[in-house]
Structure formats: C-alpha cells, structure tokens
Ligand SMILES: Cc1cc2nc3c(=O)[nH]c(=O)nc-3n(C[C@H](O)[C@H](O)[C@H](O)COP(=O)(O)OP(=O)(O)OC[C@H]3O[C@@H](n4cnc5c(N)ncnc54)[C@H](O)[C@@H]3O)c2cc1C
C-alpha cells in the first residue's frame with residue numbers, strides 16, 4: 001500500500017513552497033517532493049543571485065551620479081562572497097529541517113504523475129487527496145550547430161560564476177540577456193548580445209526596447225539585432241560563434257538567455273492532461289488542472305515571474321482550504337533590473353489597440369517634468385509612458401526606464417488592477433521630490 005497524504009506538492013520553487021507552507025499551517029498532512037534544492041530556481045540560480053550581483057554595480061553607477069562622490073572600488077571577491085551567502089551556498093539542509101520540524105514528509109527525488117491522486121518518486125508511489133505541481137522551468141537550448149563543442153553557460157553557471165570572463169556572447173536580449181549583460185559589462189567583460197528580433201525586450205513597446213538598446217550600447221555592449229547564432233566551433237581555448245549576418249565572434253563563454261523550457265515532461269499526457277502549445281499545463285481560473293490536481297508557477301505558462309508563482313500558490317492553497325479564489329492576472333509588474341531599472345505593467349500600446357481599446361498615451365521625459373532626477377543624479381535621465389483607455393478613463397498600461405522604477409511602477413500596477421479613474425491620479429498628491437510625481441505629470445498630458 002502506498003502512503004497517503006492530504007496533499008503532495010511536487011517541486012518546491014516559490015509556487016510549490018507557498019502552497020505547501022499554507023497547507024501545513026492549516027494542519028494538513030503534506031508530503032513535499034523536490035529533486036534538487038528546496039526553494040527552486042529563484043533563490044539559488046535566478047532572481048536572488050542575479051539581483052545580489054547587480055546591486056554592487058548599480059550602487060557604483062549611482063555613486064558616480066551623485067555630486068562630489070568618487071566611483072567606489074568594486075571588490076569581486078567580496079561581491080561573490082555575498083552572492084554565495086545569498087544562495088545559501090547551495091545548501092538547503094535548513095529548509096529540509098524546517099519542513100520536517102513542521103510535520104511535513106520531505107522526499108528528495110523526481111516526482112512524476114502516475115494517475116489521479118498518484119505520484120511516483122524514483123519508482124516509489126505515494127497518493128494524495130490533492131496533488132500540486134510546481135516544477136518550474138529550465139534554460140532552453142537554441143538550435144545552434146556545434147553548441148556542444150563550445151563553452152556554454154545557462155543561468156546556473158552565470159549566477160554561480162567564480163571569475164569574470166573576458167569576452168561573452170549572450171544569445172537572447174530579453175530579461176536575462178539585459179540583466180546579465182549589464183552585470184558582466186559593468187564588471188569589465190566585453191559583451192555581445194545577439195537578439196533575433198529588431199530590438200531588446202521584444203514583448204514591450206518598441207520605444208522602450210529602443211531606449212534600452214541605446215542605453216546598453218552606450219555602456220559599450222556590442223548589440224546585434226535581427227541576428228541569430230548559426231553555428232559554433234572551438235578554436236583553441238576560444239569559443240567561436242558564427243552569426244547569420246555573416247560575421248563571427250570569438251569569446252570565452254556563450255551565455256544562453258533565449259527563453260525557458262517548462263518542466264512538464266512528467267507523465268501528464270499519459271495521465272490524460274493535454275499540454276498546451278508551449279508545453280504548459282492548462283489550468284482554470286483556480287489553477288486547477290482537474291479534480292484534485294493543481295499547478296502553479298512557470299509550468300502554467302502565465303507570466304514567468306516569482307511573484308506570479310507566489311500569487312498562484314496563494315490561490316491554490318485558498319481553494320484547497322475551502323476559500324474559493326479565482327486568479328486575476330491583471331497588472332502583473334515586469335521589472336528588468338538593468339542600469340537603470342526598466343519597469344512595465346499592464347498592456348503594451350499595441351496590445352491595448354489590438355483589444356479594441358480607444359487608446360490615449362502620454363510619454364514624458366522625467367528631467368523636464370519633475371525635480372527628483374535632478375536631486376538624484378548629476379546627469380539625470382528617465383522616461384515614463386502611460387497607456388490609457390479613453391472611454392473608461394482608466395490606465396491600462398505603463399512603463400518606465402528610470403532609477404527605482406521597479407519600486408514606483410507599483411502605483412501604476414495598483415491603478416490598473418483597481419481600474420482607478422485617471423481623475424484620481426490627476427487629483428493625487430505625490431510626495432515631493434520623488435519619481436512618483438511623474439504619474440500626475442504624465443496623466444495631465446493624456447489626451448482624454
Ligand atoms: C536568471 C533569472 C533571473 C530571474 N529573475 C527574476 C526576478 O528578479 N524576479 C522574478 O519575479 N522572476 C525572476 N526570474 C523568474 C523566476 O526565477 C521564475 O519565474 C520562478 O523561479 C518560477 O517559480 P516556480 O515556482 O515555477 O519554480 P522554480 O523556481 O522553477 O522551481 C521549481 C522546482 O521544482 C523542482 N522540480 C522540477 N521537476 C521536479 C520533479 N519532477 N520532481 C521534484 N521536483 C522537481 C526543481 O528542482 C525546482 O526546485 C528569473 C529567472 C531567471 C532564469
């Protein structure tokens with residue numbers, strides 16, 4: 001007889017952990033199944049190390065923008081030491097112990113779907129009233145001939161790096177490409193970014209992609225747009241990448257930032273779950289896949305962010321605990337921690353038009369509109385765009401490239417989610433002098 005639990009959580013990333021902790025706190029008998037480290041990609045190889053690495057280069061850049069401050073010295077040994085502390089030295093024993101102490105059964109191994117309420121872990125079967133999958137994603141491998149012959153890093157090697165490589169070619173110019181490109185360039189690497197689309201951050205408004213491209217070029221990054229890697233070969237210790245514009249680039253490392261592969265090759269189809277075209281697990285509004293079967297995080301294919309996984313984890317826990325909760329994905333912020341930060345939320349201008357919205361936009365240069373850039377930087381910069389629904393007089397989208405925009409974009413996220421009338425933004429009182437004042441200035445120039 002297989003052991004039976006109230007719930008089995010397979011994959012302990014941010015999504016799985018949120019469900020597990022809530023169910024355990026509610027007194028459920030829970031088994032957690034994790035094949036690597038409890039915590040998932042985010043704390044060990046993604047969000048946390050990348051942001052810990054970016055912060056010192058950001059602080060250095062900020063210091064050089066403050067009047068009278070000399071550029072602080074960057075000490076790589078200390079930066080990497082701090083990164084190692086932040087990633088818990090890739091040791092999850094405290095997490096395992098904490099789950100056990102809270103009464104959960106911790107099973108280290110690869111969980112697979114066997115049938116309704118049934119999971120196998122490395123051959124042993126367990127069952128549960130509810131089964132929750134949160135198995136996340138991994139770096140995808142672009143089809144480039146010869147890639148196996150050269151030195152390739154995924155996000156895992158990039159965020160665990162011990163030495164700064166001299167020359168790096170990054171395949172992909174979205175969040176990972178821009179963040180890791182910014183970090184490596186500012187640490188002194190020669191960086192080439194190869195992006196197959198016409199601009200960086202291809203899912204955002206073109207104007208934002210252009211701004212980000214100009215900014216990263218000014219940093220000294222060699223940006224190749226409308227370009228793809230065709231082949232790769234080794235030449236001595238060099239990794240040589242041939243591009244489809246006919247050129248080739250010799251580097252020490254090829255960093256893959258070309259998108260994620262969802263970890264859904266876990267027996268779903270054999271168990272009757274039809275995966276979507278991106279191999280995502282189809283979920284309803286409640287994150288339910290079928291009776292007693294739930295999915296959270298990247299595998300659902302919904303906005304691949306930790307905050308989405310955390311939200312879905314709360315949704316699933318509520319539903320299992322008898323508090324019906326339908327997910328609403330309106331206004332999920334998207335932040336790329338470049339230098340400066342790039343933040344967006346809601347619809348792009350094109351997506352809003354595509355939805356038939358009567359769109360009004362305004363775009364302001366923060367230097368001209370508000371005071372904070374001048375108290376913050378000696379060479380101030382920053383842009384904010386608002387995207388509004390003229391008929392309903394509400395905000396449907398916003399983006400900014402500016403210091404701290406990853407923080408202050410949240411005002412737009414709330415306005416979009418709550419469908420706050422633009423008139424409330426126009427009658428709002430933001431503290432002086434802050435970047436938040438930009439919302440009033442941008443709203444005032446909307447043609448409503
Ligand atoms: C470089 C990088 C930086 C990022 N930065 C940010 C950021 O700043 N902010 C942000 O919001 N998002 C960021 N993301 C995205 C974020 O990391 C993911 O959206 C988030 O980790 C998804 O969480 P998840 O719960 O789906 O699972 P994951 O974090 O992917 O974890 C899934 C877990 O499931 C386990 N697992 C997989 N298969 C099995 C199995 N069969 N059995 C048992 N266990 C299994 C894995 O070992 C893993 O522990 C970043 C991503 C990358 C690559």
Ligand SMILES: NC(=O)c1ccc[n+]([C@@H]2O[C@H](COP(=O)([O-])OP(=O)(O)OC[C@H]3O[C@@H](n4cnc5c(N)ncnc54)[C@H](O)[C@@H]3O)[C@@H](O)[C@H]2O)c1
Pocket residue numbers: 142143171172173174175176177179194195196197201202227228229256257258259260303304305334335336337
């Ligand atoms: N700060 C954050 O919240 C943060 C940071 C990093 C990653 N993430 C999330 O992690 C996920 C992965 O990010 P990502 O940037 O790796 O992937 P992505 O899927 O967002 O973008 C991949 C980019 O690579 C390009 N590309 C793909 N194949 C290519 C090829 N062969 N040649 C040239 N270009 C190619 C695509 O056009 C696209 O611009 C995303 O969902 C992202 O939102 C979030």
